[in-house]
Amino acid sequence: GAGVSQTPSNKVTEKGKYVELRCDPISGHTALYWYRQSLGQGPEFLIYFQGTGAADDSGLPNDRFFAVRPEGSVSTLKIQRTERGDSAVYLCASSRGSAYNEQFFGPGTRLTVL
Amino acid sequence: DQQVKQNSPSLSVQEGRISILNCDYTNSMFDYFLWYKKYPAEGPTFLISISSIKDKNEDGRFTVFLNKSAKHLSLHIVPSQPGDSAVYFCAASLAQGGSEKLVFGKGTKLTVNP
Numbered sequence: 001g002a003g004v005s006q007t008p009s010n011k012v013t014e015k016g017k018y019v020e021l022r023c024d025p026i027s028g029h030t031a032l033y034w035y036r037q038s039l040g041q042g043p044e045f046l047i048y049f050q051g052t053g054a055a056d057d058s059g060l061p062n063d064r065f066f067a068v069r070p071e072g073s074v075s076t077l078k079i080q081r082t083e084r085g086d087s088a089v090y091l092c093a094s095s096r097g098s099a100y101n102e103q104f105f106g107p108g109t110r111l112t113v114l
Numbered sequence: 115d116q117q118v119k120q121n122s123p124s125l126s127v128q129e130g131r132i133s134i135l136n137c138d139y140t141n142s143m144f145d146y147f148l149w150y151k152k153y154p155a156e157g158p159t160f161l162i163s164i165s166s167i168k169d170k171n172e173d174g175r176f177t178v179f180l181n182k183s184a185k186h187l188s189l190h191i192v193p194s195q196p197g198d199s200a201v202y203f204c205a206a207s208l209a210q211g212g213s214e215k216l217v218f219g220k221g222t223k224l225t226v227n228p
Binding site: 031035041043044048056059091101102103104106107108 | 156
């Protein structure tokens with residue numbers, strides 16, 4: 001596709017459950033980012049992939065959060081034992097990977113933990 | 115600690131007039147700045163950017179000004195159009211240690227009245 005796609009668009013789960021959020025970046029983009037946006041806030045960085053490896057995971061809030069990008073394209077953000085505070089919009093972005101390149105965002109996945 | 119600050123949560127202007135959105139930052143190591151526009155239920159859309167070695171960048175109706183000594187940047191939209199109504203995020207990039215994550219402000223909601 002032409003842009004970054006994310007699935008599902010909405011996810012409602014119960015506290016304690018496991019969820020997976022998927023991101024399909026723009027074809028040819030080597031860099032992939034996950035951000036989280038809470039109500040009234042700007043997006044907050046979670047993790048950055050250059051190719052298959054996580055080059056910077058300093059934004060992951062705790063060890064319940066994990067992300068993979070096994071083939072250097074699609075990425076999955078995994079959240080274990082979800083908590084109500086995990087409720088937010090999870091945004092994925094991709095870029096060509098060089099410095100000073102714009103990041104292009106997907107529409108996000110709205111996660112609601114009941 | 116908010117490294118990128120957008121102190122005006124909202125701004126209302128008349129169609130045809132100039133819109134000026136402001137952004138302040140605290141980290142002098144930021145080397146690239148971007149503005150994103152966001153409509154409800156969509157991901158942020160890249161608007162315009164500026165490198166720290168420049169003080170102005172113009173693209174059609176949009177101009178970004180950077181004042182490094184004041185750690186301040188602004189986005190000018192002229193003339194403003196009703197379709198410009200959206201939330202605008204200022205973001206700063208720090209290319210360090212292989213990561214190019216963006217640090218976002220909280221956003222300014224712009225309303226352009228017909």
